[in-house]
Amino acid sequence: MVNLFKSKVCPQCGKKFDPVSASCPHCGCENVERNNREISFDKISPVGHIQEFFLALLQLVFMKIAMLGVQSLIVYVLYSKLGDQASVAAWVGENGGALNFWLSFGSDLVILAVAIAIINRKFPIILKSFKNPKFALGIPLGIAMLLITTFWSAFASQIMPGETNANAEGLMSILDYSPIGYALFAVILAPFVEEIMYRVGLFTFLKRIHPALAYVGVGIVFGMIHMHSLTDPVEWLYFPGYAFGGLALSFIYDKFGFGASFMAHLTNNGISVLLTLMSYFAGPKA
Numbered sequence: 001m002v003n004l005f006k007s008k009v010c011p012q013c014g015k016k017f018d019p020v021s022a023s024c025p026h027c028g029c030e031n032v033e034r035n036n037r038e039i040s041f042d043k044i045s046p047v048g049h050i051q052e053f054f055l056a057l058l059q060l061v062f063m064k065i066a067m068l069g070v071q072s073l074i075v076y077v078l079y080s081k082l083g084d085q086a087s088v089a090a091w092v093g094e095n096g097g098a099l100n101f102w103l104s105f106g107s108d109l110v111i112l113a114v115a116i117a118i119i120n121r122k123f124p125i126i127l128k129s130f131k132n133p134k135f136a137l138g139i140p141l142g143i144a145m146l147l148i149t150t151f152w153s154a155f156a157s158q159i160m161p162g163e164t165n166a167n168a169e170g171l172m173s174i175l176d177y178s179p180i181g182y183a184l185f186a187v188i189l190a191p192f193v194e195e196i197m198y199r200v201g202l203f204t205f206l207k208r209i210h211p212a213l214a215y216v217g218v219g220i221v222f223g224m225i226h227m228h229s230l231t232d233p234v235e236w237l238y239f240p241g242y243a244f245g246g247l248a249l250s251f252i253y254d255k256f257g258f259g260a261s262f263m264a265h266l267t268n269n270g271i272s273v274l275l276t277l278m279s280y281f282a283g284p285k286a
């Protein structure tokens with residue numbers, strides 16, 4: 001069996017390349033040995049196993065560091081403008097929405113920059129997936145995904161009614177600050193960064209070990225990062241919905257590529273954001 005974690009030396013030009021590639025990227029000769037395996041990486045964007053490993057760790061390890069960094073930066077800017085601690089505390093108390101927005105937007109931008117630095121010159125592999133017209137399939141698939149997860153949430157809220165989402169209040173304050181900024185973040189930036197971390201990173205890395213492990217791994221991780229507490233039974237009730245989302249996006253990525261899974265994620269979040277904004281603007285103003 002071919003080891004998918006070890007670079008292959010091209011028999012024709014002698015240069016090293018990723019063993020999951022269909023052909024040598026240097027001279028174009030076919031990777032015959034790879035074709036003996038049943039597992040295809042042709043539709044997805046393998047950027048190298050080491051890069052994939054670090055992309056997979058971005059959320060789990062680096063996100064906290066990025067948030068602390070952005071938070072320190074915001075506090076530093078506020079302190080240098082306002083001068084003393086009491087004024088900074090007062091500003092934060094009055095501008096929770098601005099703070100929440102810049103904290104999530106800023107740390108996702110930092111994560112994106114780190115992800116681009118990790119992928120580096122292999123970034124065109126990701127962009128290439130948009131050349132496949134099947135990326136548009138992500139739109140109907142994203143709608144289907146949203147219907148199923150919404151159905152699950154409705155079911156979960158029927159079992160345990162009266163439980164509100166911990167995020168709801170924070171979200172309202174962000175909308176008060178910048179509805180457009182929120183839409184850009186939730187519809188474009190967050191899905192792009194998440195698709196890079198979970199599909200290009202975690203899924204592709206685990207697929208080198210075994211495709212089934214890739215699906216199970218991403219489903220569990222995607223479900224768990226959306227939980228606020230692992231001991232709260234209510235949170236576990238919502239787990240299957242998120243795990244399904246992780247599985248569905250992985251399937252779309254696996255079959256149609258990064259362009260399609262990004263479009264599905266964008267569509268899913270886009271409709272949710274549209275509904276949120278509609279009820280926000282239609283609702284009573286504080």
Ligand SMILES: [Zn+2]
Nearest residue numbers: 010013024027
């Ligand atoms: Zn070659």
